[in-house]
Amino acid sequence: MNLLDKFIEHAEENIENGYYNIRSKAVGPKSSLVQRIRSQGFVVISEIKHASPSGEYSFDEMDVESSAMTFMKSGADAISVVVEPKIFKGNILDVPLAKKTGLPVLFKDFIIERKQIEAARNVGADAILLIVKVAKKLELDLDELIAIAHENELEVVLESYDEDEMKIALGTKADVLGINNRDLDTLKIDIERTKRILEHVGRINRPVISESGIRNAADVAFVRSAGASGVLVGTAIWRSEDIGEKIKELRGGAK
Template identity: 35%
Template sequence: MLEKFRAAKAAEVRRLVGLEAAQQLPEPYKGKRPSFSDALIAKAPMAVIAEYKRASPSMGDINLGLGPHDVAAMYAASGAAAISVLTEETYFKGSLDYLETMSRCGLPLLRKDFLLHPLQVVQTAATKASALLLIVRMLTDVELNEMLRLTYDAGLEAVVEVFDERDLERAEAAGAHIIQVNNRDLDTLKTDFAVATRLAAYKRPGRLWIAASGIKTRADVEAMQALGFDAVLVGTSIMAEADPGAALARLAGSAA
């Protein structure tokens, strides 16, 4: 599955390389970015990162009638600590433009995509995103270190995603501060909280940990909190609802 995503990003990388050669890369955003990590800490003991997700390989189209501006307003009003924004176009029907639109709600934004090349960090730094996603097993150790360095130098934060113990070991060695544990099996696309349960034993002080995939109920959120996670990332389970804001409020425990 990850190789399919890698192939889907090849055209974007080629375009960025062309822009660099022509000295036409976008300038970095000069404004103040809200802190992604501070937003999670402020919602302790459990923050909810709500995702704007229009489609996925496992679910197909998801609530395409809900635009990014409206969903951002719903999430901001319903207890989200931050918003994850899918920008991958081929499989998730995302767009980099959504970062500008959704930034108006004031919450920090995570660019969720398949970032493989240093110029994609430069591209992200030109947006109003506060953080970007790096998936350990899509990068070599050298690439991961370089992508993290560029991310930090650009004033962005990195959410570093792991699927198993080996991924976690590599993330820690590279100096990741925010670890995201993905409960999804990439071969079957099924989710299993046994992944989060197993990896939680390795959590180190001074790190922020996020649990992702398969979180559908308030009980699921509380289970991740009990394991020591600082946040959960939820996408499909709220985006598939007629009112994602209300669904988020129930998960966050802020529903009236």
Template identity: 35%
Template sequence: MTILDDILKEKELEVEKLKETYTRQDRAVRQVDVSLYDTFMHAKRMSIIAEMKRASPSKGLINDKVEPAVQGKEYEACGAGTISVLTDQPFFKGTMEDLAAVREVVNIPVLNKDFIIDEIQLDRAKDYGANVILLIAAALPKERLKQLFDYAKKLELEILFEVHNEEEMEVAIEIGASIIGVNNRNLKTFEVDLATTERLAKMVDTKKILLISESGIKTRADVERVRDVGARGILVGETMMRSANLKETFDDLRINL
């Protein structure tokens, strides 16, 4: 059993409960119509998806004192292109309320970062103000990923389609993903290697497909490595959550494309 297997098993239980308790009328969160794809593809500097996460299975507790609305506003002020909010509770200590709190105070795209296995999670993401959702290739069979991909599009949600090897990249291309995140962290072992982005970038036309490099990006040199193979965006979580000076961290990573 890998960490991903454990998370997905827990997610199945969560979805069962959600189907019993969740109704679409539960929320009236502010909706902001902005596109991650358009914003990133037209940017002149590296775009950053700044992540909000209190904890992770690989690092344990990272920052449990974070106030989502405060952090979200600061991320936007410092130049974030999108804010990713981890909403998984058991493994990452996040909630959907965190997502709603960020959506209320920022005007940039908000990504609901979770382990999506069912349409009801997409309904909920939309209701809570998300613009973008995450689909993880390693989590589900291709046919199921395609169903969720199509349903998200119907809800006018953008999809960050996450891959971490060649087979998964082929699935992303076949499904028609226009935003592909290459996770440099192996979801089975949790080891990180930026060479994953360098390797998989060769498989896509980065003039049409928005390539995002995720995990393990800490320094300007890291950003240069992924930029040089066509990434126009990076997802940065732990580095942002631990930063003592967010403005400095953003300025350092937002290099020219």
């Protein structure tokens, strides 16, 4: 079983075990990730991630609310919350804690069915991540999943890994397109992937976020010059000595 199969298997188990049974619906204003990108031109999305899938780090004790506030005060434009509980040690209830910042919050998970999308809405997320590779593997209807998200007032970040997947993504109504520089089968990272895909597909009329492998301001500047509208960064922040200073450094590459 490769890593992607393991991620999908865990998602199915989490659904069956009731992890997404969030009955109460969050109240409060929505924050649009798309509008944030348009207003800023380029965004840094900082990630709440309790563990790295490659085992680079793991935080059993993390003050999510305090960390999210540090993100906001240090210049993050949005917050991604990894809620997958087994490999990434996430917690779905981290989402409302991140929402206290007032920043757009991305619900990041391996989403394969409606129940997960409704849970994202119920905990107050503003956007969800969908993954083309997962949809292809399970023969899911991406258009249907995106429509369900929009019905639940959620924006969609649709993640691709290669040129063919990006072409699929471009044919959907996803609000933001993501490029994952990490191979979900091997976990190997190559930030040149963002540049290759954008050069191959040409002009894109939607925001593009470069995900994974962004380590410093130079990497941010590189993907921005390649045409990305933002970066999503987790591991580099959590491996740094000062998460606030790291975010400020990353923002420096966005200028």
